[in-house]
Amino acid sequence: MFFVDTLEFEGLGNRSYLAGGPDAAVAVDPPRDIDRVIAAAARRGVRIAHVVETHLHNDYVTGGLELARVSGAHYLVPAAASVSFARTPVSDGDTVQVDEGLTLRAVATPGHTPHHTSYVLVDQGRDVAAFTGGSLLIGGVGRPDLVEPRLTVELARAQHASAHRLADTLADDVPVLPTHGFGSFCSSGPGGGSASTIGTERLVNAALTQDADTFVAELLAALEDVPAYYAHMGPANAAGPAPVDLTPPRPADADEIAARLAAGEWVVDLRGRVAFARGHVAGTLNFEGDGQLATYLAWLIPWGKPVTLLAETPEQIAAAQRELVRVGVDRPAAAATGDPRTWVREGDSLTAFPRATFAELAAARAELAAGGVGGAGADPVVLDVRRDSERAAGAVTGSVHIPLHELRGRLAEVPPGVVWVHCAGGMRAAIAASLLDAAGRTVVAVDDGFDAAARASLTGTDASRGE
Template sequence: MFFIDTIEVTGLGNRSYLAGGACTAVVVDPPRDIDQVIAAAARRGVRVSHVVETHLHNDYITGGLELARVTGARYLVPAAARVAFERTAVEDGDTFAVDADLDLRAMATPGHTPHHTSYVLEEAGSAVAAFTGGSLLIGTVGRPDLVEPRLTERLARAQHASAHRLAADLPDATAVLPTHGFGSFCSSSQAEGDGTTIGKEKAANDALLKDVDGFVADLVAGLEDVPEYYAHMGPANAKGPEQVDLTPPAVAGADDIADRLAAGEWVVDLRNRVAFAQGHVAGSFNFEAEGKIATYLAWMVPWGKPVTLLAESAEQLAAAQRELVRVGIDRPAAAATGEPTSWIRTGETPASFLRATFADLAAHRQAGNLVVLDVRRESERAEGFIEGSVHLPIHHLHQRLGEIPDGIVWVHCAGGMRAAIAASLLDAAGREVVAVDDAFDAARDAGLPLSAGADG
């Protein structure tokens, strides 16, 4: 009998897998913090014999090289991927014995990257699962535009062909186990559901339902901005990532925090948005530890700029460090735990701003000095927006603060998390701001005038 354990990396919207039999197992697309993978193998009582990469990842730094070193496993990387370290170069059709009657077969599935490779788990010669990485996802496919813009259409066509190859070669009952698609920006659209099979994808996936020209046109038209930090992930993975250091950072006192802010460094408050709005260090930014901190902080912070973390507890700080090393923010410059009164100098008071609902916005709508700022993505705004609102996606805001008209800024997103980030940026820049902490569906119920489509 075989087993497959899923290792969730929810902050990045990805999954890794541990699959094997009674004695040995393979790890697919491991996260950089490999301790949880080692713990999963220990719980199963198995030795990791193979570590597998479906592709050189664009959205996170892999733990594959380090995991292979620590466990002594063979490190399987597509042969066409250019890397600076020793590995087992995998070609289409290569097969590797994982355990008794359990094999792993490589299938070339280019599209997400030119060298992308899926791996089929076979028990006694029969396919039972396919680790599809960034190829065939749940209801969609991986983005084809992350390698080189000039290759996007060609890779989109390759995605279509790869999806059809998987569907044609594998039984309908084969489990499809992708790495991306659970909130990852490597997915070309939002995946629905937690599990799928080849048969289910045949009935629902556009890549398997549309002809290649229609599929490519729709896929390319729906692509949105690529997180800026992606540009650093592929090169780091090709070079071979450094070993992770998750030891606590140097402790920052109030004077040190003030000095770092004065030097233009980023001081990031990890507490929830309600607590931050009520009181925070003036000039600090709010990226909730419980949100997508790795994605949005890595997307927005100038690459390489020192980051100091403020957390309510050592546990919150440690969890944030773990999230951030996955995207190459390896060592915070400093950190502090506690509350704002211990992070500011004697005689100073915490800064604050207001939170509100869409009903509150409707009640104040007629105020002449009010600016409504929408920080959602283009695709979200295309489904409807508040008439007269200014649109700046959250990942552009820190570079374009000067474009926001004068007035009190009421900032909203789809649920409140991104609005809180935006409000903290505006507050740090000296703007008077109100963070709308509400679901966008409530805007219509509040009587706000909504447009039904994109405003261009």
């Protein structure tokens, strides 16, 4: 009897898998913090006989090489992938035995990358699962633009062909088990659902319902910006990632926190945005530990800049470390926990900024228009930090648009005045508000769902200003 265990990594929107039989298993696209995979194997009482990669990942640092070294497993990597370490090259049609009666078959599925390979788990001669990596996702496909701009159209067409190859060779009841697609920016679109089969994808996946020309045109038109840290992930994976060090960082006192801020380093407060807004060390940045920490911190931080972490508990620091090593931010320079008032030197105090709703923004606009603070006709600066595709669906009239991932380099473009910053729900607005606050701007963080903007009569056709 076979099993398939799913390991979810919600912050990055990815999944890894452990699949096997009574005695042995294969790990598919493992994370860099391999202890989670080892623990899953221990719970099953199986040895990890094989570790496989569907492709050289662009959105996270793999743990495959280290897991194979620690476990003694064979490390299977697509043969066409250019890497600097010894591995077992895998080509289309190759099979390996995982356990008695249980095999894994490689299926070439180029598109997400030129060398992308899916793997079909076969139990007693029957296909029982398809590990599709960044090829066929739930309701979509992996994006084809992460390798080389000149290859994007070619790879998009290859995605269409690869999806059809899987659908044409696998039965309807075979589960589709992708690595990407659960919020990952490696996905070409939002997709939908947490489970699917080949039969379901035949009915709903554009790669299987549209002709190639239509599919390619719509796929390319829907591509979002690529997170900046992706540029570092592929090379790290090709070189062979080093083992991770998850031991606690060196503790920092108030003097060291102040010194690191003065040196221009990043000091990141992991607390929730409500607590941060109420009181934080001046100059610190707010990336919530329970949000998409790894994605947005790695996207915004100048690569290689030292980062110090602040949190209420050591457990929160440890969780953040685990998230960050997955994207190559390996060791915090230091960390501090406990009461935020202990993070400032004696005689100094925490700083704060207000939070608001879209209804309160509308009221502030009405007051200023009527001649309140600022004079008749004055208007708050409204900064929209959502992505282009989100803004295209609707925006606050007269707002300035600078996507969050561009804000650090475009702070000078934010008009003078009190800045009311918003996103779609509050998390990204909190990050943006902390960046502006650290730069000395007066901010109000709009912590509200964007649908409330329409209810407050803030949206309209004249949505753009200062772009």
